Structure formats: structure tokens, C-alpha cells
Amino acid sequence: MNIVVLDGYTLNPGDLSWSALEQLGTVTLHDRTPEHEVVSRASEADIVLTNKTPLSAASIAQLPKLRYIGVLATGYNIVDIEAAAKRGIVVANVPSYSTYSVAQLVFALLLELCHRVGRHDDAVKSGAWAASPDFCFTRAPLIELAGKTIGLIGLGRIGRQTARIALAMGMRVVAVGSGRTAPTPEEGVEWVTLPELLQQADVVSLHCPLTPATQGLINRERIAWMKPTAMLINTSRGPLIVEDDLAAALREQRIQGAGLDVLAAEPPRADNPLLALPNCIVTPHIAWATKEARVRLMDTAVANLAAFLAGKPVHVVGG
């Protein structure tokens, strides 16, 4: 059984072990794979594991031996699911492994926007406190979250954990779902429409998957519905936001701030306009990457493949 890992480095930069995977077949491990090398590297693969390296319809069509694609992530937007299904290739993802870590980063970003911990620490370290006549000074407006409304777009695993933390902080929580499934009641959460959410929320946080229906969900028109004091958090996928529209809104202070863990292109172009804005905080897609979450991801990815090889695939997506 030939197993090719296309981009293993971010999951295991050296602090985990691939040995459980190696029990399941002959593993060829690549730290990263440029998209134009996917076909040559996976040409003999029965199994391909990928985190963010795309498996397009064109690549899948040139991989006749391929039987299984294991996505080393929850979001599986990088795989052409329909092309895989047509070929009978099973695609499995890893749900749940990073729920707590991602929800935690939502609040790391939000609290940074509310307290500017980094900016205050920099000011103190550069001598501003020592030189101050007062016991206290501020370098940015400080914001209390209790009593404010957070609007969650997508109330799945991460959305619900974000809701629990927000409720514990005294926030009101409103949410919208896909509209495809009936909203499941969640204690303390009010279901609203998307326009209601955008108009009422002091904080908008994105937790839906990237699909054709959600691409560009946050655009100029929808940003116009938001409060001028609103903050936007995105830990889901960059293309949910039209970045030029967000950059213009932040530049013109039509919303107050944004905290982004994901961008439309990763790594981003150096001239991405969001990178130059003081009211936009950007982290390099790290929400999932705590050691605790990566250990769970490795374990589940191996268990997924073992289940497939035993004829009982689990966590199958699409098709």
C-alpha cells in the first residue's frame, strides 16, 4: 500500500511521530509539495494525505491508482470532492480535533483587539511607562465585551464552543446556519437572519466551511450592514471574505477592526492590503496548530486510514 503525504511539515514539524502511519503501508513523506508536482509525486499512490495541497479534478484524473484521500484538516475545500466521488475515491477529513484550540484563538484575536496587549507591552518595553507621570496610560481605546453581542456565522463544533466562551464572558450570542438543515437549539444562542446578525453584532465571527455558497460571504454590501464599531473575526477560511472590500472598510473605519487567522492566499502576497492596516490583526493560520490538537489530528488521520483499509471508512465527506 503506497501512502504519499504531500505536505506533512505543518502537522509534524518534528515534535510528533509518523510511526503509526508507517504501520499501515509504505510511506513517502514530503514536507510540502508545489501544486504542479502533485501528479508526479502521487503517481504510484494508493493513498494520498494532504493538508492544504490542492487535489484538483485535473490532478485526480491523472492518478489512476488513487483510492483514498485523507485530508489532514477539518476543512476539505482543497479537494475536488465531485471528481473524487466520480472515480469512487473515498475522501475523509478530521473533524473535532481542534475545536477548543480554534475557539481559544477566536478570543486571543478578539481580546487583542479589545486590549491591545501587544501594543501596550511594546510601549512599556520601549520605556513609555518608566517615563510616564501616571501609574497608567493607554495607547488604544479599551473595550469590554460583557453585554455586547457576538454573531456567529456557522454554529457547528467550533461555532458552539465559541458561543460557550462568549456566554461565559457575559456576551449575547446570535447565530446563522446554512439554511440547509433545521437550526438545532443551543442554550443561550438566538437564531437570527444574516442581515439581523450583521446589524446587531458588535463582533462577527466566521465558522462556516468554504463552499461555493460561502465564498465572498463578507463583501462590501454585507460590511455596510455592520456597525461602525463592529469587529470581524475569521478563523475559518480566507476566501469567505472579499479582502479588498474589507481592507477598504478598515481603512475608512467603516468597521472598527478585524482579527484574521486565515487569508485568501496562504502564504499571502507581500502586498496584501490587509497586512498594512493597524486595525487588522493577522496570525499565520495557527488556530489549529497547538501540540494538543496536532496530536489528536495525527491519531485521527491514522485511525481514519485504518478504518478505510478495514473496509469501514469513517469521517467520509462529500460524494
Ligand SMILES: NC(=O)C1=CN([C@@H]2O[C@H](COP(=O)(O)OP(=O)(O)OC[C@H]3O[C@@H](n4cnc5c(N)ncnc54)[C@H](OP(=O)(O)O)[C@@H]3O)[C@@H](O)[C@H]2O)C=CC1
Ligand atoms: N484556522 C484553523 O486552523 C481551522 C479552521 N477550521 C475551519 O473552521 C470551519 C468550521 O469547523 P467546524 O466548526 O469544526 O465544522 P462543523 O462542520 O462542525 O461546522 C460548520 C457549520 O457551518 C455551517 N454552515 C455551512 N454553510 C453555512 C452557511 N452558508 N452559513 C452559515 N453556516 C453554514 C454548517 O451547517 P450545516 O450543518 O447545516 O451544513 C455547520 O453547522 C472548517 O470548515 C474550517 O474551514 C477548522 C479547523 C482549524
Ligand SMILES: O=C(O)C(=O)CO
Ligand atoms: O483543520 C483545518 O481545517 C485547518 O485549517 C488546519 O489545517
